Amino acid sequence: MQPRNMSMSGAVDLSAVKAAAEAKQKAERARSQRAAQPGGQQAAAATRLVIDVDEAGFEQEVLQRSAEVPVVIDFWAEWCEPCKQLSPILERLAEAYAGRFVLAKIDVDQNQMLFQQFGVQGIPAVFAVIAGQALPLFQGAAPEPQVRQVLDQLIQAAEERFGIVGAPVDPEQAAAAGEEAAGPPQPPANPTLAAAHAALDGGDLAGAIQAYENVLADEPGNLEASIGLGQARLLKRVQEADPAKVRKAAADKPTDVAAQLAAADLDLVGGHVEDAFGRLVSLVQRTAGEDRDAARVRLLELFEVVGPDDPRVISSRAALSRALF
Structure with missing residues (x-):
């Protein structure tokens, strides 16, 4: 899925930290103190770049830290x-x-209060906190180039608005830390699967579909390829769609299968997973024959995109079974 909801204006003020002006001053003082310490900026190399956070440590690990990075x-x-x-x-x-x-x-199963506080609608969900302000970035899986784009915007906004530039880690030590975190060498990735991912990331949807199909021809149970294929097919279907026309057609023709399928695709791409599933389950309930089968097949394809273990998929599978039997 493509990143959604990137908005630097929709900040939710978290009252546990002080105002942005004070945060900026604190960040400047912290940088000065680090520079005065033996080793200067290299002391930042000890900073943990990836941390597991729970409700008990949220204020210190996230809110307070967000004044500096x-x-x-x-x-x-x-x-x-x-x-x-x-x-x-x-x-x-x-x-x-x-x-x-x-x-x-943040593991949402273990930290329901934070999950609710941020108003998370589905996962994965990515937020940022800068100077105590929470910013929604995007929801859903996304390819690396698009994630980089969002991060670059975030870092630029943090610097321009709050004077927060982070604490660059010494490149050699960062590289060593990355190698250590990576662990022992992994076996080479499936080159066809890698090519499929690259095609998807580059917007070559037809090429991605073909590559994923090639992987599945050799490995029918490859879950990563199945999810990728579903994503590529979904994006190709909505690529040239006019959202306003699709929504109007679905509203005007509730029994038109093609119109409802197109609207369900837009629902899912827009992050409205439950709406997409509910629309198709309802379509299955009120159709028969080839129309019902088309709705059922599309719903199963969207299940693959979201992932078989997602609770929304599990509950919708049960609803589909009730609709069919």
């Missing part, structure tokens, strides 16, 4: 397949940006 929050869960795609990208970029931001990982 942008903190990017990754809301995730163990059962969330899209999270397993996005989290490694964010962790890799935290190392690559070498201290320009800190990544805070």
Whole structure:
């Protein structure tokens, strides 16, 4: 999915920290103190760039730290397949940006209060906190180039608005830390799968679809390829759609299968997962024959995009079974 909801104006003020002006002054004092210490900026190399945060440590690890460096929050869960795609990208970029931001990982199953406080609608969801202000960045898995673009905007805004530039880590030490975190060498990735990902990231949807299909021809159970194929097909379907026309057609023709399928695609791309699933389950209930089968197949395809372990998929599968039987 493409990043959504990037907005530097929709900040939610978190009252646990002081105003932005004071945060800026605090950041300037902290940078001066670090520069005066033996080793200067190299002392920042000890900063943890990826941290696990819970409710008890949120104020210190996120709110207080956000006065000195942008903190990017990754809301995730163990059962969330899209999270397993996005989290490694964010962790890799935290190392690559070498201290320009800190990544805070929050397990939503263990931290429901934070999940509710931020108004998270679905996961993965990515927020940032700068000088105590929470900013929604995007929801859903996204390719690395688009995540980089969002991070670059975030870092620029942090510097221009609050004077917060982070604490760049010594490149050699950051590289060593990255190698240590990576662990032992991994076996080479499937080159066809890698080519499929590259095509998807580059916007070559037809090429991505073909490459994912090639992977699945050899490995029918490859979950990563199945999810990628579903994403590529979905993006290709909505690529040239006029959202206003699609919405109007769906509203005017509630029994038109093609119109409802197109609207469900837009629902999902827009992050309205429950709406997309509910629309198609309802379509299955009120159709028969080929129309019902078309709605059922599209719903199963969207299940693959979101991930089989997502609770919204699980509940919608049950609703689909009730509609069919």
